[in-house]
Amino acid sequence: MNIYLACTVRGDRGTVLAARRIHAGLRELGHEVLTSHLLDDDVDQVESRLTDRDVYRRDLEWLTGADAIVAEASGSSFGVGFEVGYVLGRAAQSGQRALVLYEASRQGKVSRLISGLEHPSARVLAYRSLEEIDAFLRENLPPAGSRMARTVTFFVSNLAAMAL
Numbered sequence: 001m002n003i004y005l006a007c008t009v010r011g012d013r014g015t016v017l018a019a020r021r022i023h024a025g026l027r028e029l030g031h032e033v034l035t036s037h038l039l040d041d042d043v044d045q046v047e048s049r050l051t052d053r054d055v056y057r058r059d060l061e062w063l064t065g066a067d068a069i070v071a072e073a074s075g076s077s078f079g080v081g082f083e084v085g086y087v088l089g090r091a092a093q094s095g096q097r098a099l100v101l102y103e104a105s106r107q108g109k110v111s112r113l114i115s116g117l118e119h120p121s122a123r124v125l126a127y128r129s130l131e132e133i134d135a136f137l138r139e140n141l142p143p144a145g146s147r148m149a150r151t152v153t154f155f156v157s158n159l160a161a162m163a164l
Contacts, residue, residue, distance in 0.1 A: 001144055004066035005035045006083045008075030009043055015074040015103055021130045022072055022101065025137040030144030034062045063087060068096055068141065073114045074103040081111060084122075091121035098122040099140055101133060 003026050007019040020039050027033065037043060047055060063069065069087045073080050087096050100117060102110045104126040117124050125136045 001031045001067040001141065002065060003031045003033050003141075004062050004069045004083065004087075005033050005038065006069055006071035006073075006080045007038055008072075008077040008080060009038060009047065010079075011077045012075035015072055015106075018074065018101070018103065018127070018130060018133065019072040021133050022070055022137065025134050026070065026141070029137065029141055031141065032144075034066060059083070060086075064094075066096065068099065070099045070137075070141075071101065073100050073110060074106045076109065081113065084114070084117075088119050088121060091119070096121065097140075099125075099136070101125045101127055101136065104128045 005019065005023055005026065007016065016039060023033055023036060023039055037046065040046065050058070063083060063086055066087075069083060071080050071084050073084070084098050084100060087094075087098050091097065098119070098121060100114055100122060101124070102114060105128075107115055107126060114124070115126065123136075123140050125132065127133055127136070
């Protein structure tokens with residue numbers, strides 16, 4: 001599956017280790033992560049080579065083409081909220097899903113639109129340890145190449161084609 005991994009770029013990067021753990025878990029399950037570069041320490045500097053409009057267009061293309069979004073939402077980020085909302089707003093037509101994770105100790109700083117998220121295409125985890133992240137990913141995303149992953153990808157692709 002193609003996964004859009006969302007995390008804070010310009011805001012609080014205090015949970016970048018958790019985002020890197022999510023990335024490692026996704027890769028271990030055999031998924032393609034479209035946004036691996038967001039985990040680099042110099043991501044904001046590298047991204048500054050692009051115009052804001054270029055980033056917007058690129059990211060929207062990635063979001064539209066992804067099978068799912070996995071978002072580390074512990075940091076204050078309008079971008080992560082936008083990305084999750086974009087996917088969920090079209091989930092009924094696209095078949096896309098959202099997995100949203102945040103550090104439990106930061107709940108008072110996380111938007112209530114994230115911590116209280118209830119949507120049939122979304123799963124939320126307030127994690128207390130990095131090990132919980134691994135289990136959450138395994139429970140909610142089938143390994144790439146598995147029959148279930150092929151079924152989900154086929155279903156998402158067909159829904160997206162019908163929406164066009």
